Amino acid sequence: MLQTITKLASLRNFYFFCGKLLPWFAWPTLILMLVGLYWGLVEAPADYQQKDSYRIIFVHVPAAWMSLFVYMVMAVSAAASLIWKTKASEVVANSCAPIGAAFTFLALATGSLWGKPMWGTWWEWDARLTSELVLLFLYLGYMALQSAFEDKRTAARATAILAIVGVVNIPIIHYSVEWWFTLHQGPTVQVMQDKQAMDKSMLIPLMIMATAFKFYFATVLLMRSRNEILERESHTKWVQEERERL
Amino acid sequence: MTLLDFLDMDGYYLYVWLSFGLAIVVMLALVNGPMKRKKQLLKQLGRKKRRGQRT
Numbered sequence: 090m091l092q093t094i095t096k097l098a099s100l101r102n103f104y105f106f107c108g109k110l111l112p113w114f115a116w117p118t119l120i121l122m123l124v125g126l127y128w129g130l131v132e133a134p135a136d137y138q139q140k141d142s143y144r145i146i147f148v149h150v151p152a153a154w155m156s157l158f159v160y161m162v163m164a165v166s167a168a169a170s171l172i173w174k175t176k177a178s179e180v181v182a183n184s185c186a187p188i189g190a191a192f193t194f195l196a197l198a199t200g201s202l203w204g205k206p207m208w209g210t211w212w213e214w215d216a217r218l219t220s221e222l223v224l225l226f227l228y229l230g231y232m233a234l235q236s237a238f239e240d241k242r243t244a245a246r247a248t249a250i251l252a253i254v255g256v257v258n259i260p261i262i263h264y265s266v267e268w269w270f271t272l273h274q275g276p277t278v279q280v281m282q283d284k285q286a287m288d289k290s291m292l293i294p295l296m297i298m299a300t301a302f303k304f305y306f307a308t309v310l311l312m313r314s315r316n317e318i319l320e321r322e323s324h325t326k327w328v329q330e331e332r333e334r335l
Numbered sequence: 336m337t338l339l340d341f342l343d344m345d346g347y348y349l350y351v352w353l354s355f356g357l358a359i360v361v362m363l364a365l366v367n368g369p370m371k372r373k374k375q376l377l378k379q380l381g382r383k384k385r386r387g388q389r390t
Contacts, residue, residue, distance in 0.1 A: 126355075130341075130355070131341070135345065140344075140345035140346075140347065141344040141347050141351060142344070142345070142351060144344070144351050145350065145351060145354045145355075148355055148358040149354065152358065187365070191361050191365050194361065195357065195358050195361055195362075198354075198357055199354040199358065202350045202353050202354045202357075203354065205350060206347055206350050308366070309365050309366060309369065312366070312369040312370070312373075315369075315373070316369050316372050316373055316376060319373070319376050319377075319380070320376060323376075323379070323380055323383065329380065329384055332377055332380045332381060332384070335377060
């Protein structure tokens with residue numbers, strides 16, 4: 090087991106490993122997205138209170154979930170790079186940042202587009218919205234810090250510390266709707282409860298979209314990681330061989 | 336339900352379609368970026384190789 094992990098930690102092996110995984114995530118992403126979009130926009134019934142405006146949930150909630158999930162992947166990889174000095178985990182953490190930033194932006198933007206007709210305002214400085222905005226700045230800060238260093242290893246150490254410190258924001262975002270009185274509604278989907286607040290006809294397309302977003306994240310993560318490895322290892326023989334093969 | 340009803344989204348067409356449109360644009364851009372970058376990287380690597388052979 091340990092041997093397999095050390096082997097994977099070498100950038101060359103990790104590059105080919107990512108390449109092998111890529112189609113297993115890319116194709117399901119496409120299929121799940123199409124099914125989820127059709128189900129969410131056409132098949133799912135309108136909400137009795139919010140009418141068709143609630144359909145924004147099918148992009149808003151998956152994007153918001155992913156904004157937290159990607160951060161945890163980034164922070165765990167960053168921690169691994171600090172502890173074991175593995176280059177592969179540095180690559181993964183770096184590749185996470187722009188994807189996480191995009192999901193956070195989407196969660197904020199679609200939330201705003203949903204808030205306007207439902208709450209009557211584009212933005213409110215309440216706990217959920219503000220902590221999610223802080224998350225966006227954490228991602229952007231990570232990217233800025235990463236590009237501020239010439240040496241990749243030094244950059245990795247600095248960004249890893251930022252990523253790990255930023256983890257405190259994750260439970261704040263998650264529990265903000267329970268800890269404080271906020272404009273944002275409480276959680277609609279609760280794993281631990283028998284009675285769901287949401288009907289199956291809406292819950293199923295939401296779960297399909299959430300799964301699609303997970304697969305999408307993996308796809309883009311693999312693509313970005315492969316690129317960064319090619320860039321880092323451009324002086325090596327195997328990269329030249331790979332270039333000739335492509 | 337007619338197509339027009341579907342597009343109208345109970346009058347919330349602006350918010351619904353902007354949300355989905357934005358998500359699609361951002362997510363496609365996030366796939367397109369690495370694809371373009373890969374091509375660019377391979378080109379750069381090719382140039383490096385040729386320079387290496389000359390010396």
